[in-house]
Amino acid sequence: MKISPALAIAALASLAIPLFTPEGYVIQLLNIAILNAIVVLGLNYVTGWTGQINFGQAAFYGLGAYTTAIATKAGLPWIVTPFLSAVMVVLASLILGLPTLRLRTHYLAMTTIGFGEIVRLIIVHWEPVTGGTSGLRAIPGISVFGFGPQGQIQHFYLLMAALAIAVVVAARIRHSTLGRAMIATKDSEIGAEQSGVDTVRTKLFAFMIGAVYAGLAGCLYASSIRFISPDSFSGTQAVLLMTMLIVGGMGSIVGCIVGAVTLTILPEVLRFLGQWYLVLYGLGVIAVIVLAPGGLASVASVARLRWASPR
């Protein structure tokens, strides 16, 4: 894994952000951006590398969050919740993935949208357990044998560590046999099968790993933000996650993080636009897909190439 010096400096600089920002709104927003980045990294396995569309990622995010919230509110120690969440989303991804991953693009899109909608309806209508549309409040925080982060800044560092692990795992998998099989599946399923890649199994693995990323991010979301509601995991959120991936740059780890952070912060900065923000957001997505298919990550690398080449 090669790390460019510019990226290393950017990563280190981001660790210094809390030194200049007080506890509160901005740090909370960054914490959500980091969690979204982990979820988008998960989506990248399925869509960016394996080439399968997936609008179920927000539902996996929600499953992880609700599993953790319900378990800790019922009195289970926090340390078991990451495992519980992971088991839940792996089961859900198998239920969704086994019958559907052989499907072609628009069927897969539809089925994953349907899955997300069913999960959302269950969350909204199973009120005694999930709190319905008003969500769950006062979720117990992260605590391992009595030790846990206090305040948003400590959570920030904890989430940055989680993101770092997510990035390292993603980079390792990308260059493993499985990672190469994913890329081959995206480029040509027939070609991949001919070369001995079990494409259905590869897709299923990508799907499961992606779901685990979302589930664990959901677990951290519930116990660090400590309030969850169905809106955070709706179909709109699923489209937003896909947009983050595309705007950042499909298949690029840096792109995932850039896309997630940009599209989490942008709506807050452009709040004064009101309803017009969403109009511009839609047009912006179309513009990126048409004009810069590799997303922001590719824009950066193209610029670097131009800059490096002699004029």
Added chain:
Amino acid sequence: MGQLVVNGLALGSIYALVALGLLMIFNTVQIVNFAQGQLLMLGAFIGISGAVTHELPIATAWAITMAAMALVGIVFMALVYFPLRGRPPFLVILTTIAMGIVLENLALIIWGPLPVSLPSPVRGAPLRFLGVVVSMHQLFTFATLAAILLLQYILLTKTRFGILMQATAQDLHTARLVGIPVSRTIAVAFAFGAMLSGIAGLLVAPIFLAEPTMGGSLGLKGFVVSVIGGFGNLPGAVIGGLFLGLIETFGARYISSNFRDAYAFIVMIGVRVAWPRGLFGENSSAKV
């Protein structure tokens, strides 16, 4: 019981119309338009602007809406599909979703979030038959669906244009090579598809009221219907639509109305597993 059947079929006719609009586009470019529901919403609001705001006669409002929607369809194609020809199809899925977001929020800005009603083009006392009430609007909906089905059947199978569409769907480059005006064919298909969803919008608004966010779930129902009937299959779209309308109405009455929207997806996933190409077969020229 009989009343539920009538209501279910009326709802199903709307779903069938959405699916017929999708089919028009799918049969030409093998692309699924995920903004079909938002086009429907737009049709309903253009109709309301004409008939309610400007107090035009309802027939004039219908004519204006259909013409405007045809134009919208062409602009839609130029923005969302045309620049992405030959690129992976899921990019087009995303641009259509993005365009749906744009249309929905533009409608919120222009017409506001409150639900608005549109008068039905037909008046008259509802028919009563063995305790079942059928409103004039429901009858009109069935008649419109039947007329459009017939028209579309003739267009697709008996005319020169239908053959051009089929050739374009099978192989864009070869079609162009043998002198088929590919771009024009695609533009007409999008115009017609948008017009059909506009008509569906004009038919929905008198029953459920129109609001800018109505498109999402209706559009999704259109896909579910297409999946049940088999994508691009004309009778499949209609029978699938009526079938889904019945399932939802009966499910809401006898199981639970909370999960009304979930039945569609459960049925869809079930159909996909049991009949992978839909109940009536898929009209697809894509190589698997």
